[in-house]
Amino acid sequence: xxxxxxxxxRRAFLCGSGAFAAxxxxxxxxxxxxxxxxxxxxxxxxxxxxxxAPIAVGDLKGYTQWVDQPxxxxxxxxxxxxxxxxxxxxxxxxxxxxxxxxxxxxxAGDFERFAPTYGLPLYAEKTAPYQQARRETxxxxxxLGREREAETLLLxxxxxxxxxxxxxxxxxxxxxxxxxxxxxxxxxxxxxxSLLQDVMDRLDLRNAWNGETSEWGISTVGVEQLAxxxxxxxxxxxxxxxxxxxxxxxxxxxxxxxxxxxxxxTTIPTLWPFGGLDVAARFASLLADxxxxx
Amino acid sequence: MFAILALPALAALCLLLxxxxxxxxxxxNLWWGAVIAPDVTDVGQLLFHxxxxxxxxxxxxxxxxxxxxxxxxxxTLRNPLAEPATVGTAAGANLALGTAAILAPxxxxxxxxxxxxxxxxxxxxxxxxxxxxRHLSPVSLVLAGLVVSLVCGSAxxxxxxxxxxxxxxxxxxxxxSLIQNGTAVVTDLSVKxxxxxxxxxxxxxxxxxxxxxxxxxxxxxxxxxxxxxxxLIVAVWLSAAVVAAVGVIGFVGLAAPHIAGMxxxxxxxxxxxxxxxxxxxxxxxxxxxxxVLPLPEEVPTGTATALIGxxxxxxxxxxxxxxxxxxxxxxxxxxxxxxxxxxxxxxxAATAATIALSLFFARGVDGWHWASGAxxxxxxxxxxxxxxxxxxxxxxxxxxxxxxxxxTGNPMASPEVLGISSGAAIGVTLLFLIGxxxxxxxxxxxxxxxxxLTLGAIVMMAERTFFSPDHILLAGISLSAMGTGLxxxxxxxxxxxxxxxxxxxxxxxxxxxPGDALTAGCVLLVILAGSPLMTRWLEILPLGQATSIALGxxxxxxxxxxxxxxxxxxxxxxxxxxxxxxxxLIAPRAADYLGYHRPLPQLFVSAFLGGVTMAVADWxxxxxxxxxxxxxxxxxxxxxxxxxxxxxxxRR
Numbered sequence: 001x002x003x004x005x006x007x008x009x010r011r012a013f014l015c016g017s018g019a020f021a022a023x024x025x026x027x028x029x030x031x032x033x034x035x036x037x038x039x040x041x042x043x044x045x046x047x048x049x050x051x052x053a054p055i056a057v058g059d060l061k062g063y064t065q066w067v068d069q070p071x072x073x074x075x076x077x078x079x080x081x082x083x084x085x086x087x088x089x090x091x092x093x094x095x096x097x098x099x100x101x102x103x104x105x106x107x108a109g110d111f112e113r114f115a116p117t118y119g120l121p122l123y124a125e126k127t128a129p130y131q132q133a134r135r136e137t138x139x140x141x142x143x144l145g146r147e148r149e150a151e152t153l154l155l156x157x158x159x160x161x162x163x164x165x166x167x168x169x170x171x172x173x174x175x176x177x178x179x180x181x182x183x184x185x186x187x188x189x190x191x192x193x194s195l196l197q198d199v200m201d202r203l204d205l206r207n208a209w210n211g212e213t214s215e216w217g218i219s220t221v222g223v224e225q226l227a228x229x230x231x232x233x234x235x236x237x238x239x240x241x242x243x244x245x246x247x248x249x250x251x252x253x254x255x256x257x258x259x260x261x262x263x264x265x266t267t268i269p270t271l272w273p274f275g276g277l278d279v280a281a282r283f284a285s286l287l288a289d290x291x292x293x294x
Numbered sequence: 295m296f297a298i299l300a301l302p303a304l305a306a307l308c309l310l311l312x313x314x315x316x317x318x319x320x321x322x323n324l325w326w327g328a329v330i331a332p333d334v335t336d337v338g339q340l341l342f343h344x345x346x347x348x349x350x351x352x353x354x355x356x357x358x359x360x361x362x363x364x365x366x367x368x369x370t371l372r373n374p375l376a377e378p379a380t381v382g383t384a385a386g387a388n389l390a391l392g393t394a395a396i397l398a399p400x401x402x403x404x405x406x407x408x409x410x411x412x413x414x415x416x417x418x419x420x421x422x423x424x425x426x427x428r429h430l431s432p433v434s435l436v437l438a439g440l441v442v443s444l445v446c447g448s449a450x451x452x453x454x455x456x457x458x459x460x461x462x463x464x465x466x467x468x469x470x471s472l473i474q475n476g477t478a479v480v481t482d483l484s485v486k487x488x489x490x491x492x493x494x495x496x497x498x499x500x501x502x503x504x505x506x507x508x509x510x511x512x513x514x515x516x517x518x519x520x521x522x523x524x525x526l527i528v529a530v531w532l533s534a535a536v537v538a539a540v541g542v543i544g545f546v547g548l549a550a551p552h553i554a555g556m557x558x559x560x561x562x563x564x565x566x567x568x569x570x571x572x573x574x575x576x577x578x579x580x581x582x583x584x585x586v587l588p589l590p591e592e593v594p595t596g597t598a599t600a601l602i603g604x605x606x607x608x609x610x611x612x613x614x615x616x617x618x619x620x621x622x623x624x625x626x627x628x629x630x631x632x633x634x635x636x637x638x639x640x641x642x643a644a645t646a647a648t649i650a651l652s653l654f655f656a657r658g659v660d661g662w663h664w665a666s667g668a669x670x671x672x673x674x675x676x677x678x679x680x681x682x683x684x685x686x687x688x689x690x691x692x693x694x695x696x697x698x699x700x701x702t703g704n705p706m707a708s709p710e711v712l713g714i715s716s717g718a719a720i721g722v723t724l725l726f727l728i729g730x731x732x733x734x735x736x737x738x739x740x741x742x743x744x745x746x747l748t749l750g751a752i753v754m755m756a757e758r759t760f761f762s763p764d765h766i767l768l769a770g771i772s773l774s775a776m777g778t779g780l781x782x783x784x785x786x787x788x789x790x791x792x793x794x795x796x797x798x799x800x801x802x803x804x805x806x807x808p809g810d811a812l813t814a815g816c817v818l819l820v821i822l823a824g825s826p827l828m829t830r831w832l833e834i835l836p837l838g839q840a841t842s843i844a845l846g847x848x849x850x851x852x853x854x855x856x857x858x859x860x861x862x863x864x865x866x867x868x869x870x871x872x873x874x875x876x877x878x879l880i881a882p883r884a885a886d887y888l889g890y891h892r893p894l895p896q897l898f899v900s901a902f903l904g905g906v907t908m909a910v911a912d913w914x915x916x917x918x919x920x921x922x923x924x925x926x927x928x929x930x931x932x933x934x935x936x937x938x939x940x941x942x943x944x945r946r
Contacts, residue, residue, distance in 0.1 A: 077659070079921055081455065083797035084804040086921035087676045092659050110805070113675075183466055185473045222473035224345035227337050241395075243402045252476035253344035256334035 032145025033096035033116075039106060040082045041067045042274055043099040043120050048072065049278035050141055051149045056093050058082040058100075065239075067272040069282060090114045097143070118143055129217065130198035133276045153277055160281040164288035165203045171291045175208035176200065177229040177259065180237045180273075184247035185223055193217030196273055199280045203287070208232030208259075216274065224253060231262035235287070238270050266290050300557060301568070304575045311582040312350055319346055348474035353581040353595070354574040355480060356472070356536050357546055359487045361573020363532040364547030365554070365566050366494060369501050370525035371422070375436045375768070377547030378414075378533030379775070384544065385443035386417020387537040392450045392464040410538035415530050417442050422526070424939055437706035438939075440771055441879070444710070445935030447778070448928045451800050455924065468782040470541035470596015472581050483539050490532045494566055497525055501562045543596040544775055545603025546573050593783065600779030604772040633895055641902045645685065648906050652681045652913035657920040675808075680916070681909055683806035684926055686814035687867040688877050688908025689901040693821050694867070695878030696885070696900045697860040700832040700893060701853055702766065705886070708879035709864030712766065713773030715873035717748025718865060719799060720773075723780045726795055737798065738869050745865030748773060753857060766857075777873070801872030801927015803912050810870055817866045818901075821859065825897050828856060832893035872927045876934035877904045883941055907934075 037056040038044035044057040048070040057063055060078035077093060079085040083106075090098070091114060099118045102108040108117045120136060134154060141150030178196055179187040190196045191209045194217025200207055208229035213219045226234070248254050248265070255261075268286050271279055320328055320338040327333070332343035360378060367376035378384045390413020394401040401409055424438040450464060474480060500521045503511050511518045536543065550573035551565060559568040580602065581595045593601075653674065654665050665673055695708040709715055721744020722737055730736055755769050781799055785792050797804065831852045834842050842849055864878065881904035882896060890899045908926060911933070915924040 077921075081797070081922055084802060084923055086923065088656065088658065088673060088916075089921045091672055091676065185471065185475055186466055222345075222471070223475040224341055224473065227341050227345070230337075241402075242399050243406075246403050247475065250476070250478065252478070253340070254475055256340050256344065258335075258337060258340075261335075 033143075035093070035095045036097045036099060036144070037079065037090060037093065037095035037115070039079065039085045039098065039100035039111075041272055042101065042276065044072065045070055045272060045278060046120070046137065046140060046276040047099065047144070049153055049276060050137070050144060050146045052144060052146065054099075055095060056089065058085045066270060067275065068270045070278060087114070099140075127193075128198060129193065129195040130202065130280060133195065133280060137277050157277045157281040161199065161202050161284045164284040167288040167292055168203055168205065172204050172206070174263070175206035175229070175232040176235050177208045177226065177232045178235045178237070179226075181240050181244040182220065183241070184243045184251075186220060187223060187226070188218050188220055189213075189225070190218055190273060194273060195275065195280060196283055199283050200287075203284060205287075218273075223247075223251070226257050226259055229259055231258045233263045233266060233291075234259050235266045235268060235290075237268050237273070240267070264294070266294065298557070301571060301575060304572075304579060308575060308578045308582060311579075311586060315582065315585060316342065316346055344476050345474055348477050348480045349472055349581070350578065352474055352480040352483065352540060353472050353578045355483050355487050356540055356543065357550075357577025358570040358574040359483065359490065359532045359536050360543060360547040360577070361550030361554075361569040361571070362487070362490055362494060362566060363529040363536075364573070365551045365562075365569040366497075366501075366525050366529040366532075367547070368551050369504060369562055369565075370522045370529065371435060372504065373435050374552070375548065377545070377551075378529075378536070379443075379542065379544040380436050380439045380548065380771075382417035382421040382439045382442035382446070383414040383530055383533045384537055384542045385446040386420075387411070387414035387534045388464075388467055388542055389413055389417070389446040389450050391467055391538070392453055395464060396453050407535060407538040411531060411534040413446075414534035414537065417446060418526065418530050420939060434704075434706060436768070436771060437704070437711060440711060440774065441706070441876075441935060441938060444774075444876070445931055445939075448800075448931035448935070451796070452924065452928050452932065454796065455800065455922070455928070456919075465782050465785040466594070467537070467541040468596070468785075469594035469779075470543040470599070471594040472540055472577075479539050483535060486532070486535045490528060491566075491570070493528045495563075497521075497528065498563045498566070501525060505562070541594075541596055543577065544600045544779070545606075546577050546599055549573075549603060549606070550576060597779045597783045600775050604776035604779070638898075641898075645902065645906055645909075648909045648913075649681050649685065652909055652916075653677050655917075656913075657917045662917075677916075679806040679808050679811040680803040680912055682811035683814050683870050684803050684912035685905040685909040686811070686818040687803075687871040688881075689818050689905035690814070690821060690863045690867040691871075691878040691908075692881035692900040692904025693825060693897055694860040694864040695880075695904075696882040696893075696897050697825070697828070697832070697856050698878070699882050700896075701835055701856045701860070703836040703838065705883060706879070708876075708882075709860065709868075710873070710876065710878055711770050711774075712861070712864075713748055713752065713770030713777075714745050714861050714864045715868045716770070716774040716777035718742070718745040718868040719777045719873040720744050720748070720780055722795070722798060723777070723784055726784055727780075741869045742865055745861070745868055749858070749861035749865065752861070753854065797925065798872050800925035801930070802915075802923070802925035803871055804923065804925075806870065814866065814870055817863060818905075821863045822898075822901065824859065826894060828859070829893050831856065832897075871908070872925065876931050876938065877908055880904075880930075880934040880938050881907065883938060887941060 034052075036047055036052060036054045038047055038054045039058045041057070041059070041063050044054050044063060045067055047054050053073045054076065056077040056079045057072060058079045059082045060072070060076060062082070063072065077089065079089055085106075090111070095115045097118055098111045098115050099120055100106050100108075100111070101121065102117070102119045108119060111117050118140070120140065137150050137153060138147075141147050178190040178200070181187060189209050189211070191207060191211060191213040193213050193215065197207055197217060209219075211219055211221070211225070211228070248260075268283070268290060271282055271286070273279070316325070320342045324339065325342070328339040328342040329347070332339040334340045334343075364377040367378070367381060368374060371381070387410040390409045391402070391406070393413075394406075394409045421435065421438045421442050424442075425435040454464065500516065503514055503516055504518065504521055504525075506514075508518045511521070533547070550569040553572040553576075554565045554568035557568055557572070559565040577595070577599070580598050584593045584595055584598045587593075654670065655662070656665065656673070656677070657663075691709060698707045698709060698712060699705055701707075718741040721740040721742075724744075725736060725740040751773075752766060752769055755765070781795075784795060831847060834845050834847055835852070835856075839849065881900040884903050885896045885900035888899065890896045908930065911929045912926045915926045915929045918924065
């Protein structure tokens, strides 16, 4: 009776239970993170563009106001402000991965107790943001196990930009000047070092603004600086506040700017100028559509 | 002789600078044509007529308006330190504009000026009401102005926390930019300046009557209150018009009337004219300077006036006469409390209950609930350091405030008012400007260095003025102006990193670690144990300088010791909870209001009140708009500011 069955030795038992315990661990280590929390918008948009919906995002309302697309699902949780994402909520939602741009007040070490962290150092230096976005997308896709999606995104972005370039073949003569209104007297102009400038280069479009830019590729200037861009076409990113609209109707300076006299103002719907490849593609196609329809 | 030539000389310098810059834009022979009938298809002429000239004109007109407003303020309030920024007009107008930008942007299309005037008038009225009880004494007026400005600033910052959409716009107003895009604004402001001048001229006689005291004014058949009101209306209207046109520009309204005085303008009529002229020249000169200086990015003119004006005030301060009569700091009207044996235990129990509440009761994904034992194990590491840091920092600031109030004999003094918190803020902001990575260690180092340097500067300056309390307070006020200017400069830059700076500036315990809690707790214990050693000094100092010397107190040494103790502890607390808190101002007042007038009871009661208030505010800040957080500093300022105003206004 007792021949067929052997009690396991203690060592065998320990090994077995160890192996059993290791199963979930190994599956955890090899399976890519599913529950991703993004502390700021660039990361959230990039994760979305790889086909994964982050479970929680910092400043959700701001995302809809300033980033808009890719649209986050309604189930996404708001983590609170981007400067101070709620730690208690992070504890509760229990993510597999926390993505953020660390180093500007947020320290990766503060979040390691909740989940592994992943740093997205976008546009920290002033070199070729588009290339950087490509590199970062690939690196992120490896971490998320979504290399295929990244490959598609890369190709799709290239294709969109190529298509837009062809669409714009007849519109390359006029240089552009790209800006957002701060109020009715000040603008943020995008120049060297910004993603949007890189996309314009790829579209063979010329940026009329060649002034000094910050490390983020932007410069804050007064409206009168638009006189220096000559008869370039003005391209304004939304949102445009009511008193800026009023200024454009009333201001004697604005009305007589060479650029304003030369062309009507082109507006581009809200997009996040500090975003990744999806922003690059969206900007290219929006710009092409708008310029062609003029 | 020399004095008479000063203004024309400055005017000539401004003209030269302006001509030099304009010549770069357009050749000299085309100027006349560009002024009379510009050919707008020519970029040079377009910019000359619609941007460069309006900017020169607005700097002159706005400067003149501020100089005139400052003169009227100083005359009506009989106060050498009154000006649009110090009496709260500018901050009130700015808050009103910010609120309108976020809640009702359509108002800014047409009603911008009405909004600004409404806000400015309300804030000024609050300041004057508070200072009224103290007979509008210069220091109390300026302090009330500072408190009201800080409350308005906190409210603006809270708007930003809740809705960031128009944040940059809000900060651009605060920095006062003179950039123009047409001739409309300057034409409009010029008309207002002329009307203001006409009104002021009609007030010349009544204003001269105000130079007498109230009794004599009444015996001449005039009501001082009505005269003052008339003057104030003109001044508030002028300053609000400037804020609506170009934003907040500090110090011009303060400096211009003093320059007029130095140039020998004695009568109100003459001062009015000379101050307007010197205000115009000051702003014109500053505006040319920021455009000529080879800076990487143009500094907004309003920031420049604050950055230049604040150190100037610091340098000039020791030469000014002490302006404040000595006053006792205690609220003798309220009943005196008896200390009983159980009180310390009750205080400890209340503190423990507060901490327990903030640890157990909170909001999560599913709403409010009490944490169970297991949950507590998860959340304790997140909540305990914050609660303890808030408690300790609150108590430290309260003690520091008590020390400073007792030392200066002024119930409106505090570490925030003294400029120590501003020093810490300046340190962190500079770090940001230089571009060093803003991690915890760097921030703590910068904040401590800033606070200690400020303390050093204050001690040095105080030494020259024999530690006269009002000089110290005024130095603090100019430092706060500088801190605000610098912070606004960074916040208006549109840099994507400003969220993090903003979080610290608005006073948050978010980043508190167990190590911080331990440090703050130790500092609290040290200062709690050490302050009883100063009891005798603290008892005697509020009685006044003469009494203190008569009682054998080595005034200078004692004030130095107290200043260092109060300053160091405030620096530590500021590092942990940011520069913006009113605890140091309010807690000692509250203790006094409850009847604890003697130094030691006041110290301990105010430490208890400060700590518990801060802990409760931190808990509220964490939970009321979960998962968003209201920084504890903002919350305290918004609750405590009005309490303080009410408390001061209701005192006899």
